[in-house]
Amino acid sequence: xxxxxxxxxxxxxxxxxxxxxxxxxxxxxxxxxxxxxxxxxxxxxxxxxxxxxxx
Amino acid sequence: xxxxxxxxxxxxxxxxxxxxxxxxxxxxxxxxxxxxxxxxxxxxxxxxxxxxxxxxxxxxxxxxxxxxxxxxxxxxxxxxxxxxxxxxxxxxxxxxxxxxxxxxxxxxxxxxxxxxxxxxxxxxxxxxxxxxxxxxxxxxxxxxxxxxxxxxxxxxxxxxxxxxxxxxxxxxxxxxxxxxxxxxxxxxxxxxxxxxxxxxxxxxxxxxxxxxxxxxxxxxxxxxxxxxxxxxxxxxxxxxxxxxxxxxxxxxxxxxxxxxxxxxxxxxxxxxxxxxxxxxxxxxxxxxxxxxxxxxxxxxxxxxxxxxxxxxxxxxxxxxxxxxxxxxxxxxxxxxxxxxxxxxxxxxxxxxxxxxxxxxxxxx
Numbered sequence: 001x002x003x004x005x006x007x008x009x010x011x012x013x014x015x016x017x018x019x020x021x022x023x024x025x026x027x028x029x030x031x032x033x034x035x036x037x038x039x040x041x042x043x044x045x046x047x048x049x050x051x052x053x054x055x
Numbered sequence: 056x057x058x059x060x061x062x063x064x065x066x067x068x069x070x071x072x073x074x075x076x077x078x079x080x081x082x083x084x085x086x087x088x089x090x091x092x093x094x095x096x097x098x099x100x101x102x103x104x105x106x107x108x109x110x111x112x113x114x115x116x117x118x119x120x121x122x123x124x125x126x127x128x129x130x131x132x133x134x135x136x137x138x139x140x141x142x143x144x145x146x147x148x149x150x151x152x153x154x155x156x157x158x159x160x161x162x163x164x165x166x167x168x169x170x171x172x173x174x175x176x177x178x179x180x181x182x183x184x185x186x187x188x189x190x191x192x193x194x195x196x197x198x199x200x201x202x203x204x205x206x207x208x209x210x211x212x213x214x215x216x217x218x219x220x221x222x223x224x225x226x227x228x229x230x231x232x233x234x235x236x237x238x239x240x241x242x243x244x245x246x247x248x249x250x251x252x253x254x255x256x257x258x259x260x261x262x263x264x265x266x267x268x269x270x271x272x273x274x275x276x277x278x279x280x281x282x283x284x285x286x287x288x289x290x291x292x293x294x295x296x297x298x299x300x301x302x303x304x305x306x307x308x309x310x311x312x313x314x315x316x317x318x319x320x321x322x323x324x325x326x327x328x329x330x331x332x333x334x335x336x337x338x339x340x341x342x343x344x345x346x347x348x349x350x351x352x353x354x355x356x357x358x359x360x361x362x363x364x365x366x367x368x369x370x371x372x373x374x375x376x377x378x379x380x381x382x383x384x385x386x387x388x389x390x391x392x393x394x395x396x397x398x399x400x401x402x403x404x405x406x407x408x409x410x411x412x413x414x415x416x417x418x419x
Binding site for chain 2: 002003004005006007008009010011012013014015016017018020021024026029030031032033034035036037038039040041042043044045046047048049051054055
């Protein structure tokens with residue numbers, strides 16, 4: 001088996017999964033449809049319940 | 056990282072999958088472009104800025120958003136005059152690094168992987184069908200995601216709540232909950248994040264403007280996460296957010312473009328109306344467009360709304376061995392939930408690919 005993983009979607013979920021896998025030393029392809037990663041989260045201003053910035 | 060790329064096919068082979076991925080032509084060399092913006096200045100092409108939910112126009116060559124990664128320009132082939140008519144090329148002349156390449160073609164990549172994680176997230180329900188809310192007709196009725204762009208310092212209004220009709224500062228804002236959600240005609244499920252999102256939005260409005268007044272029209276407030284109840288209370292006590300229990304029936308408009316909200320206050324058992332300066336529709340969140348096609352391509356089960364079905368005993372596992380899912384593509388969840396689901400999916404995928412590597416090594 002190829003020790004590589006493809007993650008489809010580069011929003012918060014995909015980015016987190018890709019980072020975790022990379023930290024484990026596994027090669028990851030992060031595939032995102034839009035011109036840059038970030039997903040819907042990047043469009044948000046602040047996030048609940050702490051009102052922290054989303055990026 | 057393969058941004059601006061889409062999965063087009065998946066085939067199985069011994070010990071894993073081969074993914075066919077289309078790397079769409081950006082017409083800009085990712086290795087050379089440093090997003091300096093010289094190319095933008097004279098570009099005559101225009102398109103709706105989809106990142107800002109159509110609240111402003113962008114040029115045909117654009118940076119998707121300012122902190123985006125990869126930080127490179129992209130040319131929109133639908134809006135670019137050179138790509139459509141063969142004349143213009145101003146951006147190419149302006150780019151002294153030579154990053155622009157109109158001859159660029161889509162590339163098809165074939166990726167051999169041991170495992171796949173689906174994290175396709177969400178899209179926002181388009182509220183135009185709900186004609187009684189006037190979205191698309193009444194200019195000052197916007198969606199929650201449009202509001203996020205308005206209140207954001209990098210957004211089209213620099214973080215001020217200038218309403219779309221006349222760019223006047225909106226001081227009274229009504230939030231309408233469950234737009235498309237918990238509605239048997241559209242999405243019968245609860246989108247889970249909108250109650251907290253609207254409360255947050257109302258708090259932000261007050262932070263930006265101490266005179267701002269917010270009304271949240273809700274079915275019932277579903278704030279079930281850690282610290283959420285306290286947040287709801289704090290919004291009322293410290294930020295003056297007013298909660299009105301009752302679904303909004305209809306939204307009208309007066310001569311000055313102010314929306315008029317007609318609703319039933321179920322606590323008072325009265326039908327009332329309220330004039331506000333702007334309405335924010337807390338629209339349902341749906342599985343992302345194309346998620347059904349993707350599920351079919353990967354032979355993964357999805358429910359009738361296009362959310363990926365996962366196993367009850369292993370919440371990251373789909374029905375296909377080696378394919379996992381996390382985040383909103385499985386069903387409504389907030390950011391912290393999405394993050395923990397993603398770590399779980401990463402762990403499951405890692406053990407899937409590494410176990411087989413270990414097994415192979417011991418055989419050898």
